[in-house]
Amino acid sequence: MSEDHWFGDQVALEALVRFSDEELKHQALFRLVDAMVGDILPDGYRFDVDHNAVAHAVLGKSTWAVLALTLDIELFTQLHYRQSIDADPHLSELFRDVFLFHWKEESQHAILDELEWVHHDTGLTVEERDIAVDEFIELVAAVDGILQAQAKADASYFTATCGRAVRHAEARAIEAAFLKAYRWQYIHSGAQHPHFGKVLSSLITEAQGRRIQSALATLN
Numbered sequence: 001m002s003e004d005h006w007f008g009d010q011v012a013l014e015a016l017v018r019f020s021d022e023e024l025k026h027q028a029l030f031r032l033v034d035a036m037v038g039d040i041l042p043d044g045y046r047f048d049v050d051h052n053a054v055a056h057a058v059l060g061k062s063t064w065a066v067l068a069l070t071l072d073i074e075l076f077t078q079l080h081y082r083q084s085i086d087a088d089p090h091l092s093e094l095f096r097d098v099f100l101f102h103w104k105e106e107s108q109h110a111i112l113d114e115l116e117w118v119h120h121d122t123g124l125t126v127e128e129r130d131i132a133v134d135e136f137i138e139l140v141a142a143v144d145g146i147l148q149a150q151a152k153a154d155a156s157y158f159t160a161t162c163g164r165a166v167r168h169a170e171a172r173a174i175e176a177a178f179l180k181a182y183r184w185q186y187i188h189s190g191a192q193h194p195h196f197g198k199v200l201s202s203l204i205t206e207a208q209g210r211r212i213q214s215a216l217a218t219l220n
């Protein structure tokens with residue numbers, strides 16, 4: 001996206017370069033957090049997602065669809081901090097601090113996402129935008145596929161390490177609870193965010209909005 005500003009708005013270029021720098025910092029930060037948590041959790045935790053494969057799949061979609069998904073993500077990370085971390089005084093102070101400063105930078109990133117999404121949208125034809133809406137739906141479905149696999153893995157890990165025997169029916173209920181929680185956090189909380197809805201509805205038709213809502217309704 002920064003290429004659009006190379007020979008134009010230098011403030012916009014600087015903002016996007018800083019955005020990229022901060023996101024790389026976040027990746028390094030959470031790799032460190034992951035290692036610290038791994039030193040304490042019992043052995044056996046699995047996260048089988050190939051990050052690079054996911055990135056290639058996402059970037060294979062249209063810029064409009066990617067920006068839509070990105071704004072959704074930026075908003076749900078902020079919501080997650082406010083509802084689940086900031087409100088819980090019993091969490092580790094270091095853990096709360098990490099997510100506080102992550103939240104501060106993500107709040108700025110959400111503004112840039114919106115600006116770039118709206119700017120990019122002005123250059124699309126009606127047909128291109130309609131295709132992009134379908135690609136956004138495809139990206140959300142791909143995210144849900146990851147969530148389903150991770151919910152299954154996490155439920156298995158939990159039942160194996162919780163310290164007691166877990167019957168089959170209870171294990172199924174635990175897996176369903178994981179998936180419901182993950183779908184809320186990583187899909188619905190962002191899609192239902194008032195600001196995301198406001199920006200999205202300003203760019204699409206009512207019929208396109210119904211397509212998106214119908215797709216989201218299947219993820220319950």
